Amino acid sequence: MKGLYIGRFQPFHLGHLEAVKWILERVDEVIIGIGSSQYSHSLKNPFTAGERITMIINALEWVGIERRRFLTLPIPDIHTHSLWVEHVISLTPSFQIVFTNEPLTKRLFEEDGRFKLSSIPFFKRELYSATEIRRRMVSGDSWEELVPKPVAEYIREIRGVDRIRTLASTDKIKNNCTILNAFL
Amino acid sequence: MKGLYIGRFQPFHLGHLEAVKWILERVDEVIIGIGSSQYSHSLKNPFTAGERITMIINALEWVGIERRRFLTLPIPDIHTHSLWVEHVISLTPSFQIVFTNEPLTKRLFEEDGRFKLSSIPFFKRELYSATEIRRRMVSGDSWEELVPKPVAEYIREIRGVDRIRTLASTDKIKNNCTILNAFL
């Protein structure tokens, strides 16, 4: 059986890693869909799809997950939700079960009706959160312990914290919705 | 004389119904443009264009408005406002007067200059409000008395309240702009 697991992975953290391991105890192979793949260089989506794929592959190889057990695929956002399930299907090899905690993803696949759905247990959710990690990157707090080691190294290599801080370094958007939205 | 009446109708409620009746006392035929037609499955736009057209047709037949007196047409959002009036014109049979209380719609047709413009009296506005109805659906309050009976039935049939609640059921977006925006 093949599963689908979709996230934005901005960045890929230890909670995501635990989720992948948990999923691979239940299916033979997981398709990891990198959502909002066309976006990057914003507070909410700092990394490109290519960068996120690199993070995921490095992290999964680091814990010894075999390459034949996962597939990483960029899934660009289309803003017409009613077409989204077909859009995902057209970009992926066939799968039978969707793993998600995200309400919109869950609802769209439920209404479609062709796939099984499963929640994923959260792993120290308040800590292993991409929002929290981006917040720490901006404010200069420690974040490296929240992501797999090769992800931390890769973000250093591409100077990712610099990027997110430059993006946040405007005095115009203090204490407002843009900032709020970036941390959702 | 033919009139144009554009709304998002998320959902079509008794205030909209009163507006259509009021318009049909002034023109022979009304083109009902379903705005933001490509969007659905969000807190702000839960229903598809097809679902909204079904609501409107069922509601107008319920009060005995003849089918030859109205036309329902989806109008997808284009985000380039300067092209919007031409966009509407290209999708609709000819009309002479635009009925609207929406400032952007009003302004764009005013600057175009080719059409008459009319406001519409509000009917118990604080009550007959799509925002209020969606808020009630999410919070479990009663909403059915605010929409025409066949609209309530249709929303039950497609399990629309379930949909909007699933979309709202995320602990990530409590008390924030996304929620605020959804209720505008």
Added chain:
Amino acid sequence: MKGLYIGRFQPFHLGHLEAVKWILERVDEVIIGIGSSQYSHSLKNPFTAGERITMIINALEWVGIERRRFLTLPIPDIHTHSLWVEHVISLTPSFQIVFTNEPLTKRLFEEDGRFKLSSIPFFKRELYSATEIRRRMVSGDSWEELVPKPVAEYIREIRGVDRIRTLASTDKIKNNCTILNAFL
């Protein structure tokens, strides 16, 4: 039972009219989807969606088809075919059967699997052809007998033949693919 009938209707001719009548002997109501609705002012798609809707309504009223038996809806082309069926569904009230002779439409609905499919008998196909009618409009041959009377009148009213001739009046594109494509 409700049926779906999709065409470009450039313009709506007597063959289309016969098809609608034939369909209405089989279903209670037909949704007439105006395909490629965003295109106009080209040799292949001279008329806007609004103009085509006007033609269809005038023609069907002319033969006495009741308004409650048909619904005209613009369907913009999306060029990602794998999403097209969902796109149509999201824009239309529910239907159970699709009437089409167009291979792509047929195939996409077949692969989807949720709808019945039916061919439509052709009515003097070599004559009642939108391509042939546009060719006659360009070359100055008679074409009015190939469309319902109110359609001929409406095209005269909007000076449609003038439009198509202006579009064809370039000496640059003689005897070439653009012209060929326009007459497919």
Added chain:
Amino acid sequence: MKGLYIGRFQPFHLGHLEAVKWILERVDEVIIGIGSSQYSHSLKNPFTAGERITMIINALEWVGIERRRFLTLPIPDIHTHSLWVEHVISLTPSFQIVFTNEPLTKRLFEEDGRFKLSSIPFFKRELYSATEIRRRMVSGDSWEELVPKPVAEYIREIRGVDRIRTLASTDKIKNNCTILNAFL
């Protein structure tokens, strides 16, 4: 040497004018890119690209800057940031240095690495601010002294304050994110 200076210029004010003068002390010619060029008729982007180009040309001629020293070019937003630098390059004659205080613009050109980058000194920033000017237009405060004289005249001529006030004249969006966002 040629420079690039990108802004939204909603509207072009005295701070922008000082910036152009400061830039022209450093380069022979400046390409003025009108960002978000496809947007208009919103609280955040009230004016069309054509209107903004008119403002800029009138203002620069007013202070005697020769026409051969600047070039105005619309730059539509593409929302895929990773493509934005190439997008700008494809639309402009060649340049060697980018003048900007905007963090995203700065970061994207930095990562690209092919151009010099320079900040621009702010000129009475809290006053000469497009956000402040739009806020004053909405609330009826005086704003004309903050823009070059020909810009004030042109905005009067096209009834720009009327436009922005109509856009703001909705009781639905009081005290919320839409308004907040409009003034960023």
Added chain:
Amino acid sequence: MKGLYIGRFQPFHLGHLEAVKWILERVDEVIIGIGSSQYSHSLKNPFTAGERITMIINALEWVGIERRRFLTLPIPDIHTHSLWVEHVISLTPSFQIVFTNEPLTKRLFEEDGRFKLSSIPFFKRELYSATEIRRRMVSGDSWEELVPKPVAEYIREIRGVDRIRTLASTDKIKNNCTILNAFL
């Protein structure tokens, strides 16, 4: 009075230059719209908008046309023709007359009805033709005498002939519609 002159200018040749001179005998200022501005690196559209703007500015300065008498502006294609006139208007300062020999441009402005229209005399049309020039570039024939001297120099500088030949150097598309279309 201001005029609008729209072309693709792939490349800008002596016929275009004569047209601009002819137009400037009739109006004070001409807005030169660079059509299909988003396209480049194809047989039909080899040059970017930025490259075409450079050609035009260099050519007009070469014949001594003052900079204040012309404005170059990229006009991206939108494929919905019914919106095209508004699209042009939104991107340009105001103008009163449109100079064009192109049937679609002519027809769209005619139907709009707000502008004067004028044809432009052809200048050795079979020779001064962008199609003919691109054909010569591909086949290695001499073409430099058909464009203003600074345009020939600029195309050499950016190795433009190399580009067009690489694009044509595929054995797959011999003698077919793609090639035919490229030379329209």
Added chain:
Amino acid sequence: MKGLYIGRFQPFHLGHLEAVKWILERVDEVIIGIGSSQYSHSLKNPFTAGERITMIINALEWVGIERRRFLTLPIPDIHTHSLWVEHVISLTPSFQIVFTNEPLTKRLFEEDGRFKLSSIPFFKRELYSATEIRRRMVSGDSWEELVPKPVAEYIREIRGVDRIRTLASTDKIKNNCTILNAFL
């Protein structure tokens, strides 16, 4: 060293397979970019990106290529060629060399200048050609010997030949450019 190899793979045939093997003698890992990934269900692009990824993975596993040596990624077409290289970069992990025989791909990467470029030897080109294979599928000739065995099986499983024949089964487009274009 990592290489990039982009194709449409409609379908993935023995020539593609030989190319991948040849590339893997020269680099450690190859990123296989599935071009025109959003298109499917046409004569030129019959298969979805997901179907093409399935073909490639099955074929490479069949010849024993280890999963860690290749990565399959969908690359949607953007029609603005000047942005295409950045678009590819944003979607892929880093690579150093591009393998291609396609003139446009070659030219765009050449002008970019950041990557090495290499041609690929053709393997019985007139035979191992996706165009030839699609032609045979339409006309009922044998084609299975031209693709890797698991690709033939997969195409049978998804009834791919049926799909391509249905798409071709229109009497309207005999002997014309659409057909010609489909076989380029």
